[in-house]
Amino acid sequence: MFQGAAALSLDAKGRLAIPARYREALALAADGKLVLTAHPHRCLLLYPEPAWAPIRDKVLAASSFNPQAAGIKRLLVGNARDEAMDSAGRLLVAPELRQFAQLEKQVWLVGQGSHFEIWSDAGWQKQQDVVFAMGDQALPPGLEDLAL
């Protein structure tokens, strides 16, 4: 279960150093094989390959004639890249994906249960405001009776 956010920097070579507290669990879940892809909210997704495979298969099974379904297929599968951590626990983020998510030096790695999201600093700050902007609206489907 991945949770928590960490502010990190991309180094000059576009490498992202995964914090040590996530490394072991990630390496274990991923068996060395990680998948990095794009998310419609303009962040990146970092999946252990075993968790990614069923999602990819489900997406690929959708109709290519439905424009929305095809769009999702193209975004998720078309941008997916196999990656691996180096011996120091760093992950190389391809320039295309860096550009997609508008990543500068400062980025956020955000645990989301089965996977991580990677945000630009600006994107993450903006994202934080989404909940505040909800105000007293009803909670979204599936969370109506969430009690904290």
Added chain:
Amino acid sequence: MFQGAAALSLDAKGRLAIPARYREALALAADGKLVLTAHPHRCLLLYPEPAWAPIRDKVLAASSFNPQAAGIKRLLVGNARDEAMDSAGRLLVAPELRQFAQLEKQVWLVGQGSHFEIWSDAGWQKQQDVVFAMGDQALPPGLEDLAL
């Protein structure tokens, strides 16, 4: 059942000394594993891990495509951090969370049944006024027939 509020100070390293009267019960409920996360009202939540797990799972099950649901996931799960008390019963509050809840030196630890909330001094003072500001409005859903 945690109840009561305590005014505490964060030390220079961002550590929060849990009052001894809460320690035993908290350590017992948490089995050493505590979770600290963000709440939309700009305070922090301190859960014993066993109480947190079902909430986290419920939140994670919500759709990532619905912006509101995704925002809640990112806020709650993305900010969650596993913590543990040190040998002196202190809890390290990560800088990201300190910033989120705008914690200065003076903070409040507030028992809320299954968990605690941690407020900045200013936030807690303001929070106290919310109920006064309700005036003669009807009681909120679920509390219509509350009698004191």
Added chain:
DNA sequence: GGTCAAGTGGTGAAAAGTGGGGAGCCGGGG
């Protein structure tokens, strides 16, 4: 006033982050 528990601050060791250097590989040119 004494004793004991709780709170507070400091210090050192170990691990994590950061940057660089070097070897290997691929592509291009002679």
Added chain:
DNA sequence: CCCCGGCTCCCCACTTTTCACCACTTGACC
């Protein structure tokens, strides 16, 4: 076909930070 150049990726070593533990001070209760 071989050689040279450039690029990529891997690994090592130094620096920095983190966190756990220890000792002292303070406060409360007997």
